[in-house]
Amino acid sequence: MTRVFKTLPNNFCPGPIQRRGFMKMGLGGFTSLTLPNVLRLRAENPSPTKPKKNAVILVWQPGGCSHIDTYDPKPLAPSEYRGPFGTISTAVPGMNFTELLPMQAKIADKFSVLRSMRHGSPGHPAGTMRMLSGDQDTRDKVKPRLPDWMSVTSYLRSKAGPRATPLPPHVAFNGPASYNGPAYLGDAYSPYYITGDPAKPNFSVSNIGLSDPNEVQHLGRRATLRKNLDTLERSLDQVGELSALDEFETQAMTLLTNQQTKEAFDLSREDDQTRDRYGRNTWGQQLLMARRLIEAGVDVLTTSLRGPLCGRVQNWDDHPVNHHIFDALRFRSHAYDQAVSALIEDIYERGLSERVLVVVTGEFGRTPKVSYQPSTGAGDASAPAGSKQPGRDHWARAFSNIWAGGGIQGGQFIGATDRLGEDSIERVCHEGDFLATIYQHLGIDLTTTIDDFNGRPTPIVDRGKPITELMA
C-alpha cells in the first residue's frame, strides 16, 4: 500500500556536494528523534511558510472514454456514429457537449476542452504508456520502457532539495498503475499508493498519522532506546554517506506521528455540504481527497475513475462484448459529471486555480462507428450474455481531454475532429504536447534528460511543445 520515493541513487550523482547536503539534513535526523521530539513533531506544523510549488491532479479514465458521446458530439453524423445522446449547449457559446454532462456544461467557462488528441497506440498498455510516459512504441508491452511523467516529476523534485511538507510528492489514490511506473528511475519514485473506497465510513489510510496515543508513545520509547544505544552510529555518521537515511527516517516519523498529516487524509474534516457536492460515492470522495491532498502539499496526484460505478467491467473499455456502451455511459455519467464539475469549481473557489492543474483523460477515445456484438455477461450496463449490444472499440486517432486550473484560459475548445469524429484534423496534438503542457505547468525544463539503465540521456519529452492555446 505504501510506495514512495527516494533520493538520487548513489550511482547517479556521486560526489561531496551531495554528501554535504545530506549531512546537513542528516545530523538533525533520526538520531535525535527521542520521545519528546516525536511528540513535538506530532504537534508541529510542517514549515507552512515556503511557497508551494505547482501541482497537478490527473483524473484518469481507464480504458478510454468515448469522445463522441461526451465532449465532442457529432449531431450531424449518421446515427451509427453519433449515438443516441442529444447535444446540449454549454456556458461557452459554440461549445456543445452531449446531454450526459449537464453540470460540466454549466461551468464550461472554467475549463478547456482539447478535442484533437491523437496518437498511434490503440492498445491499453501502449496507449497508457504513450500518454503517461511518451513512449512511441505502438506494441503492447508488459512493463513500461520510460518513466511516467509523475515519477519524473517526483524524481526531479526530490533532486531539487528537501520538501517543505511531510506529505509524499506523488500520491496515487486508486491511480493508474497497470501500464505505467518509474521504469529506470527505480521503484523509489513510485507513488505513495492509497487504495480503497473513500466513500465507505470505515475508510482509513494506514501508516499515516497514528491515532492511538499508546502507539505513538511506544514508538517514541523505541526511538529513545535506539538513540541511547547508539555507538557506531556517530562514527559512521562522519562518513556522511549513510545520513541520507536520517532524512527519510525523520520523514517517516513525521508521517507516522504528525497530526496534520493525518488530517490531510481525513475526509471527515470536510463539511457535509462539500462532500455532498462531490457526490457521496467512490469517485466523488476520491476527487475530494485529491483536492485535500494537493492542498496539503502533494505535488502530483493521480486518481482513476474505475470500479463498480463504471458498470460491469469496472472501467471505460466499452467494447460491445463488455458493455452496452450507451447504457454504460448513462450509468456512470452522473457520478462522473458531478465529481469532475465539483473538483473544477472547488479548485477555483479555494484559490487553487493557478497552482493546481487538473487534467481529465484516458489513454484514447473510442471508435466513432458503433459496432454490435453479443454480450459476454450480464451485469450493470451490460445486456444478458449472448444478446447483441452496441459498443465502441479502441480509437487513438482522435480523442478529447479536458484541462482546468493551472492558470489556463477556461472556456475554450481547442482543435477539432472531422465530420465523423474519426480523425483529429485541426490543431492536432500528440502525447508529447500533452506531456510538455503538464511539465511546463510544473516548472520542469522540457529539455531535461535523464539517464536510462544504459546511461543514455533520455529526454523527458520527445518532440512535444506545450499547447499554448491553453495558456492564452
Added chain:
Amino acid sequence: MNTLLLLYHSYQRLCRPRQLLTASAVLLGILAHGAGASETEVSFVNDIVPVLTKAGCNAGVCHAKAGGGQNGFQLSLLGFEPAEDYESLVKQAHGRRLFPALPHHSLILRKASGQVPHGGGIRLEQNSAEYAMLQRWIEQGAAFQTGTEPKLVAVDVHPPRGLIAMKGQQQLTVTAEYSDGSLRDVTSLSLYESNAEALAEASPDGLVTTHDLPGTFAVMVRFQGKVSVFSAAVPLGAPVPNLPPPANFIDQHLFANLQQIGVPPSPLADDATFIRRVTLDIAGRLPTDSETIGFFGSSHSDRRVQLIERLLKSPSYADYFASKWVPLLKNRRDEASDITANFAFHAWVRDNLLANSPFDQIVRELLAATGTVVGNPPAAWYKRVKDPKEQLEDISQLFLGVRMQCAQCHHHPFERWSQDDYYSFAAFFSQIGRKPTGVRGEDLIFHQRGIATAQNIKTGESLRPAALGDEVGDITADEDPRLRLADWMSSKNNPYFSKALVNRYWKHFFKRGLIEPEDDIRETNPPTNPELLAALEAHFLASGFDLKELIRLITNSKAYQLSALPNEHNLADRQNYSRFYPRRLPAEVLLDAIDDLTGTTTAFANLPAGTRAIALPDNSYNKSSNFLQFFGRPNSQSVCECERVQSSSLAQSLHLINSDEIKAKLADANGRAANLAALDSSLEERVTKLYLVAFSRKPQSHELQTAVDYLRDTLLDVEGKPIDGKQALQENFQDLIWALMNSKEFLFNH
C-alpha cells in the same frame, strides 16, 4: 559519470551562453591551420563542422537529428556525418539557411548570432572568428569539398598525464594530425569533459582547474569524432606511514597509489567487523553467533584466511552470487508458465557457481546454448532475450563491459564504435534458429545453417561477423558463429572479457569499480588505478577464469580489510579505497538478516518453508513482497546492476519503523523476542547474544547497561496498571530488537 553523456544530449549544458565562443580564443586555432587565412579555402569538413560542434548546434536537444532537430534543422549528432550536415545546411528547407548573394544575411549566421530570435540563444558572436569563417565559406561558394583538404587522422592532448596540486591549474593543448602530415592546434575547437567534476573541471578552452579534493580524474578531449584523454592525480600530500604489510599484489598497487597521492589509509578492521563484512560479502548473510564466537576464540594467525575458505565452500556463496547474476541474465517471470524455465536457469547458474566452473566456460555455455530449457537450462536466456540486437547489447555490456546501444543509430560520441561495428557484432546472432516446443512461449534453439550476416540499416551493407573491430576469420555455413564469439572472448588477448569481470567483482567488494560504472569500459573512461586493474586481469586469466580464486585474492587483501572509519585525512576519499566504503545491505540480504535477528522466516510461494530471500530464483517474488520492492531488488529488466537500488527511501524507513510485516516478525510467538524472554540466563547474557547476532560483536558496557535497564522497565497498561512481568519483558525485547534493527550498524555492511 553519467554526466559525461549528458553533455552531449543536454540543452542546458551545450546551449548555454557561457560556452559562447570568444573571438580571441578561437582565432589562434584557425590561423594555425592555414597561413594567410583570408586566402585559404574554407573546408566544410575540417573547418565548418568543428565550429558547429563546438557551438553546440548538433547537440542532442538542439539540432541533432537523433534528438528531433529543432524546427526541422537537422544535423548529425556531434557532426559525425558531414555529408548529411552539408545537405541539411545548404540544400534543405529550399536552401533558405544560406544566402550566397548576401552571405552575412544567411539565416545560419543571423540565427546563431541572435540577430533574429533563436531558441538556442546566441551561439556565435558577430565579431567572432567562427562567424567570419562561416561567412567566408559562404562567400567562397559553400562547397562541400575543396578537393584538396586532408583527412583528420588523430587527435593528441598534451600533456597526456599529470600531477596537479589541489586548487591548481593545467592548460591542455590539443593537436590534430591530418593525412597530409600537417598539424593543427585545435585546443579552442575541442570539447572537454572531466569525469570527476568534484575533483576537477575543464573549461571550454582546455584549462583544467582542480578543487580541494585529492584523487585521480580524467578529462576527455574530443575533436571531430576523435578522442584523447588527459589523466591526472591530485595529491593530498599527507604522510602515509605504517602501511600494513601487503598480503598480495592488490595491496602493493593500492598502497602505491595512496602513497603517490598522499592519503593515509584507515587501520585494519577488527575481527568482529571483518567476520560480519566478509560473511555478508561472500555468503550474503550474517554470521551466526556461534560462528562469531568460534572465530573470536580461534588462536590461528590465519583465521581470516580459513574463514574465507569456509565461506567460499558454503552453499550460501552460490546462492548469493546467483542472486547477483540471475537478474542481469533477465530471469524474469512474465507469465506464470515461465516458472519451470526460470527455476532451471537459476539452478544452472547456482550449480556452476558452487562447482566453481571456469567463468569462460559458463559464458560459453550460455552464449552458444542450443536445445530446450529443460534439456539445457542456459537456453532460457534466449527465451528471454529474443531480439538479436538486445542479445548483442546484453552480451557486450555484461561480459565485455562495452555499451553498444548508441552505435545502433549513431557513432558513439566517446567511442570508436561505428554502426558497422554494431551490425557486424549482431551478425554473430543472425543464425539462431527457433522451433516452437510443447511448452508455451518456449522455443527450441538451434544453429540455422547459413552464412552469418547482418545488415547495417544505414548503409544497407551486409556485414560478416566481427567482434568489436577484431576479425574472427571466415565462418562456414555449418559453424555456429556464437562459438567463434565465445572463443574470441576467452582468448588470452581479449582486452575486455577479463577486465569486465574483475572490475565487476571488485565493485562487489569495494562499492566502486576501478572503472565506474563497472560496465562502461572505454578509452575515455580510464580506471582510477590502471596498474591494479591490469594485474587483476592477468591473475584472473592465469587462474583459468577462476571466480573463487578472484574472491579469495580480493578478500585476503589488506585493502579489503581496512576499517570503514575515516582518519583525519581520508574522509573525503571516495575512489582510492583508503577506507572501506559502507553500503546498505541488498534487499534480499537485509530481509534474511532481519529474519535471523527476529528468529523468523518469510514465506515465498511455491518454495519450501525456510527458503531464504537470497535463494529466490526469479523476480516474481518482488510482487508479493513489499519489502523486496522497497529495498530495490531488481526486476530482471536490465543487464545493468544499477537496476538494483541501494539508496534510501521513505518507503523503506516507513517499512522498517512501523510496517505490519516487521511488527509481526518482532511479535512472532516463536521468534527471538519470545525466546529470549523465556530463557533462564541472565539479561546480560541474553543481550550479548542479541548483539552477536545483529552486529557480530559483544555489547560495550554502556550498551549492555542501557539495554538491561530497559529490559527491567515495568510497563503500564492503558489503565495505568503494571502489566505482567513476562509479557513486559517480551515487549521490551521486541523494542530492543527494533532498536538494533533500525540502526545503521545493522542496515549497513561497514
